[in-house]
Amino acid sequence: MPLILSLLVFFLFLEINHNFRKKSNLKITPITYNVIHASNNIFISGTLLIENKYKRIELMIPEISLKLSLYGEKDLSALTKEIKIIPKHNDMNNRSDYNWKAYIVKSNSSTEVDFTLNITDPSFADLTSHVSLAWVDVFWIDYGPSGRNANRSGFSLAITKPTLTKNTEKSFIANRYSRILPVKTHILGVLDDPIEVIKTYTKNIVNPSDIIIIGETPLSITQGNYFHPATIEPSNLAKILCRFFHPTSSLATACGMQSLINEVGPSRVTFAWIIGALLKLFRIKGYFYNLAGKQARLIDDITGTTPPYDQTIVLGPNQPQRFCDEAYKKLGINIAVVDANDLGRVKVLASSNKKLNPLLEKALISNPAGNGDEKTPILILRPY
Incomplete structure (x- = not known):
């Protein structure tokens, strides 16, 4: 009895200590973006949503800033990057010099902030052919009852997208159980709808009897489950x-x-x-x-995911079964969410047809999607 009581007290202490640790219910997420291409210029505009999810606590944002990182096939360090943040608060006027004014986000409410990213370099004849992805880090301070807390989040913006995979039988990888086609996409992000991504990149390729597979990590990234x-x-x-x-x-x-x-x-x-x-x-x-x-x-800890997410910790996806059911209803094709690695371990997290799970576990042992920089989060599995 004393041992059980001691364990209960110990676990209670752990929970109380955990609940009093610093954490913020202020979230900043992107909701829209647009890219305008020119020969030696890329102009990106977008909107961030700032949400205070506390029911009774107001939080102040004395500071906010953005950092832009570019990804491509060449050295992009010499590019000129101009960043602007334009608040859209209904109850406060903006500064003409674009400096941030400390703002109070009331409890259980939100506000929006526009941003622009202007990327230029006259030395590039065709800048868009060299830049494929923009990664935006958001840094901010929230100030309130728990003190002055530094926070950050990040999101990816696709600048260019790969050519759609061709529907040729030669492209399929054959094994004992099926033929598999890895489908290359852009680096997925929180602004992507995974069902629309599947629809776009598998168009004119998939057959009614095929199975579309999406990796659990890319799906989770589109849900914003990384930090x-x-x-x-x-x-x-x-x-x-x-x-x-x-x-x-x-x-x-x-x-x-x-x-x-x-x-x-x-x-x-x-x-x-x-x-x-x-x-x-x-x-x-x-x-x-x-x-x-x-x-x-x-x-997945850092280094466990494709760049730029190799700098983040990625959790597993939310409600993968619900995703499969919704995707099946919209696309009319069997869908599965799978976690596979190069060690031959295959875990089917969810599928629209459970009877297909044994086939998936056998056919994906070789991990045809890869764990490197293949950029193939989607597979089309064609059973024999």
């Missing part, structure tokens, strides 16, 4: 537990472990670790992941 590790403050618990995992595990770093703790709570993670460690003494492995929940297996 920079700078926004995580690892607890002592995370720093201790992460040391017991294999160095290649996404839970082997303090930030990776803290990401899991933030998702499922410190008590569940600690309980799963204790039971998992005890069962390991009897050579029974894998129970930590079973007890800690699905996210324990799906979290």
